[in-house]
Amino acid sequence: MTNANDKYAEVTLETEKIFDGKVISLQVDRVRLPNGETATREIVRHPGAVCVLALVDDKMLVVEQYRKPLGRSQVEIPAGKLDPGEEPSEAAKRELEEETGYRCGSMRPISSFYTSPGFADELLHLFFAEQLTPGQANLDEDEFLDCTALTFEQAKQYIAEGRISDAKTIAAVYAWQIYRLTGDFL
Amino acid sequence: MTNANDKYAEVTLETEKIFDGKVISLQVDRVRLPNGETATREIVRHPGAVCVLALVDDKMLVVEQYRKPLGRSQVEIPAGKLDPGEEPSEAAKRELEEETGYRCGSMRPISSFYTSPGFADELLHLFFAEQLTPGQANLDEDEFLDCTALTFEQAKQYIAEGRISDAKTIAAVYAWQIYRLTGDFL
Numbered sequence A, B: 001m002t003n004a005n006d007k008y009a010e011v012t013l014e015t016e017k018i019f020d021g022k023v024i025s026l027q028v029d030r031v032r033l034p035n036g037e038t039a040t041r042e043i044v045r046h047p048g049a050v051c052v053l054a055l056v057d058d059k060m061l062v063v064e065q066y067r068k069p070l071g072r073s074q075v076e077i078p079a080g081k082l083d084p085g086e087e088p089s090e091a092a093k094r095e096l097e098e099e100t101g102y103r104c105g106s107m108r109p110i111s112s113f114y115t116s117p118g119f120a121d122e123l124l125h126l127f128f129a130e131q132l133t134p135g136q137a138n139l140d141e142d143e144f145l146d147c148t149a150l151t152f153e154q155a156k157q158y159i160a161e162g163r164i165s166d167a168k169t170i171a172a173v174y175a176w177q178i179y180r181l182t183g184d185f186l
Helices: A088-100 A152-161 A167-182 B088-100 B152-161 B167-182
Strands: A011-020 A025-032 A038-045 A049-056 A059-067 A072-076 A079-081 A103-114 A123-133 A145-150 B011-020 B025-032 B038-045 B049-056 B059-067 B072-076 B079-081 B103-114 B123-133 B145-150
Touching: A011 B011, A049 A088, A049 A103, A049 A167, A059 A088, A059 A152, A059 A167, A072 A167, A079 A088, A088 A103, A088 A123, A088 A145, A103 A167, A103 B167, A123 A167, A145 A152, A152 A167, A167 B103, A167 B167, B049 B088, B049 B103, B049 B167, B059 B088, B059 B152, B059 B167, B072 B167, B079 B088, B088 B103, B088 B123, B088 B145, B103 B167, B123 B167, B145 B152, B152 B167
Parallel strands: A049 A123, B049 B123
Antiparallel strands: A011 A025, A025 A038, A049 A059, A049 A079, A059 A072, A059 A145, A103 A123, B011 B025, B025 B038, B049 B059, B049 B079, B059 B072, B059 B145, B103 B123
16 A cells, blocks of 8 residues: 555546535546446535534533434534635634634644545534633524533433434544543544 | 424425435425525435444554545545445445455444435444454455555554545544543443
8 A cells, every 4th residue: 555546546537417506516427447447426526514522611512403314303513514715724613603602712623534435525624622702603594403512421322322423423522532531632 | 402302393395306326316305494484405315334443453454445526545444335225234244354355253333423414314334343354355346445454553644644534434543542542432
């Protein structure tokens, strides 16, 4: 395994645009595989997003909101899409304040990850919020959610019960546990 | 916050099917919001997938493969889509053996998470492989990848360098660190 190993790169032969929406777009690429055969790849484009581990009195700020793709509500850390050209750390401050009211002095990057690299290019940036001060939430027009805060044991329980069940929030709880045990995020 | 709080449930008024592919499908739902307004929701349907934290001599098995949505290769833990009707633990055993050659006596669930609940219903099951025995990999026809194994320090380094940058592998490394520190996965 060498660095930047693209010996298995797939060459795009054709791109068919399927859909261009408010949040995502979809294309189907016909590609040439390393063995010379062709295949199709279904690719969702997404602007990227941010999410925030914010601890207040040793509790994690979470929001409960309805997730239409799942047909139910979920408890998640504050998160949102990047606006065009927006710095991830600024987006994280904006989303935290909009959804929870808390203002944040600085955002420390924990990690950035592609949520579903098999079919989507969504890159999610996870931050740790420092220097928090309370304030007034200010939700988007079509955003409905409740903010609360969970102890570590509650967060663990919520994961066990399936009330927390999304990648970013579970990654944040894992990062929090590592932070509790080591004082660092990995 | 009450359990199964769906007071913000969105009622589906109309569903438009946009695309039905090999891996994903796409629909746009028009919904009624809690305030009576309407909005659209872009929803990707996915069959679900599995991924495996497998430790051999205290090293994590990983595969490097080209990811067309990202336009580059990535190092990830073994993973793959669920076949219709397949048990996640069976799929995890199958994918581990196909991609790495290792057979696994039992698959212990670590966690299951929705990768992108804002726009997709993909549910990913993360397992810990126990009782591993080496064997011969057996890749799908259109699958090209290299298998290797990383120490914890190497995995950490790969994350810092961006060679590991997907949610499932970062979650697996976090889980591994918690396991190293506590003997359990959370």
